[in-house]
Amino acid sequence: MYWETAISAPEAPTAALQKLLDVLADAECVNDAGEPTALLQEAEHWGIPLRQTAEGLHLEYPHPPLSRPEIAAVANLPEAQIRILPACASTNTEMLGSDANPCICLAESQWAGRGRRARHWSSPFGQHLAMSYGWTPAASINPALTLVAGLGVFQVLQKSISGLWIKWPNDIWVGGQKLGGLLLEARRLPSGQSRLVLGLGLNVHDDPTLPDTATSLAQHQVNLSRSHLAGQIIRRWQADFARFDRDGLEPFLPLWNAAAAPMMRQIVQISDVRGHYSAEVLGIGEDGRLQVQEPDKAPVWLSAGDVSLRPLAS
Ligand code: ATP
DSSP states (O other), X not given: OOOBOOOOOOSOXXXXXXXXXXXXXXXXXXXXXXXXXXXXXXXHHTTOOEEEETTEEEEOOSSOOOOHHHHHHHHTOOGGGEEEESOBSOHHHHHHTOXXXXXXXXXXXXXXXXXXXXXXOOOOTTTSEEEEEEEOOSSXXXXXXXXXXXXXXXXXXXXXXTTEEEETTTEEEETTEEEEEEEEEEEEOTTSOEEEEEEEEEOOSOOTTSOTTBOOXXXXXXXXXXXXXXXXXXXXXXXXXXXXXHHOSGGGHHHHHHHTGGGTTOEEEEEETTEEEEEEEEEEOTTSOEEEEOTTSOOEEEOSTTOEEEETTO
């Protein structure tokens, strides 16, 4: 859940396409891109719907584009703190490299979106929420922050969708499928402080390219504006992170235990350095660790870093 990150660019669009996408972040249309055939072909390879009309090159959005004014208004933040990109490697990577404090980055698509331990996170153009919140906290980092962040997403969505729950430590599930995930990363600054970035991937629209293990809001007949949703989540995070800084995880525990109810007191499959085994989930502690118990053994505390949990049925 929390580790030092080496920022690397694996396979990426060419500099020419990236430059064009940068321009299209602020302009609806570009008409001086020279000979666009190669750019159009390359964009198609990356799943970016670049189109050419008489006016020039533009992006064809499958749904209303992310809106900076709408996000800022709902989040109650200045627009200047919000960046929206047509595409980037990952919004976490963007925010790890930025110094703005706080700063929020959203992308219509990511070409190297990642989950924990660098697993790929799918972010097709214009379909979902890929958003990162970056800041430089004054105090030391508490990895339990991911739990508070997940709870924020849960609270924003819970009235709209039934069967929503949180799978410790960082996934949002509906029934037996994953709706979204959080990724907390940090970079040590020359000052000795840490740059902290919290990323959220949340599936919004119908998307046949999602893995079978995943679901989206649309699949549950929930139709929400991505911008409104992003604004609500950011607003919630700002208030909850301030409270967490002040009071720690303790005030969030009752709600978190309720949000994680489908796994509480259940036997789950655990994968960690020891391999795969089954244990009963007993609950979480004030430091965000999970207490589990194998049959005929003493309870143990698990830290999020290298542990995966699965409900036995999935
Ligand atoms: P854990 O339970 O340990 O978090 P995980 O398999 O859920 O394990 P993550 O790192 O949270 O792993 O997320 C990456 C995994 O999520 C990928 O390996 C892939 O199977 C799945 N995945 C990729 N894109 C999406 C998406 N948009 N929505 C849901 N799941 C996705």
